[in-house]
Amino acid sequence: KAGVTQTPRYLIKTRGQQVTLSCSPISGHRSVSWYQQTPGQGLQFLFEYFSETQRNKGNFPGRFSGRQFSNSRSEMNVSTLELGDSALYLCASSFGTAKNIQYFGAGTRLSVL
Amino acid sequence: KQEVTQIPAALSVPEGENLVLNCSFTDSAIYNLQWFRQDPGKGLTSLLLIQSSQREQTSGRLNASLDKSSGRSTLYIAASQPGDSATYLCAVSVNTGNQFYFGTGTSLTVIP
Numbered sequence: 001k002a003g004v005t006q007t008p009r010y011l012i013k014t015r016g017q018q019v020t021l022s023c024s025p026i027s028g029h030r031s032v033s034w035y036q037q038t039p040g041q042g043l044q045f046l047f048e049y050f051s052e053t054q055r056n057k058g059n060f061p062g063r064f065s066g067r068q069f070s071n072s073r074s075e076m077n078v079s080t081l082e083l084g085d086s087a088l089y090l091c092a093s094s095f096g097t098a099k100n101i102q103y104f105g106a107g108t109r110l111s112v113l
Numbered sequence: 114k115q116e117v118t119q120i121p122a123a124l125s126v127p128e129g130e131n132l133v134l135n136c137s138f139t140d141s142a143i144y145n146l147q148w149f150r151q152d153p154g155k156g157l158t159s160l161l162l163i164q165s166s167q168r169e170q171t172s173g174r175l176n177a178s179l180d181k182s183s184g185r186s187t188l189y190i191a192a193s194q195p196g197d198s199a200t201y202l203c204a205v206s207v208n209t210g211n212q213f214y215f216g217t218g219t220s221l222t223v224i225p
Contacts, residue, residue, distance in 0.1 A: 101162055
């Protein structure tokens with residue numbers, strides 16, 4: 001059974017650019033959540049999508065957005081990149097509710113120069 | 114806002130020792146709590162999931178307990194092995210969705 005796949009694994013961008021990250025969940029999973037991990041702030045919740053609808057949203061600026069497609073694949077977009085956006089971005093998938101185990105991808109390492 | 118704290122931040126033990134990792138949270142109205150491990154450069158792996166109505170969960174050498182009223186959880190690792198070396202994170206959810214608040218983690222090193 002394939003795990004959660006995140007692409008690309010590494011990205012280098014410059015300030016002001018925008019970036020799109022992709023997450024393919026485990027087959028059958030309908031929930032995809034996104035997290036930002038930094039040494040200073042740890043893991044912080046960005047948003048969760050369930051059946052193509054945003055179900056929960058963390059406390060991040062509007063530059064961070066996402067969407068989910070009918071096959072449950074999800075994308076996260078960050079516009080007008082800032083140096084502070086450099087981080088490991090992780091996505092997690094599960095069947096649906098918090099009663100279910102979350103499975104994480106290996107992450108996308110974003111560096112903003 | 115839910116805040117999750119983990120103590121200690123780092124721990125180094127000789128192989129074979131039993132150890133306890135601690136997690137505390139400020140709001141006892143949680144839906145569930147999960148313990149994860151993270152290996153360097155990799156994503157997170159779920160170890161144990163405790164529903165809010167449960168007191169503990171066990172998997173192999175791992176045992177996690179939950180005391181909602183005091184806002185605490187512990188992860189007990191028996192007979193530690195070098196392969197247990199990783200960062201351990203606890204996370205709590207506050208609703209039925211998958212919005213988790215994570216602790217800052219405990220970095221564990223098991224010395225052969």
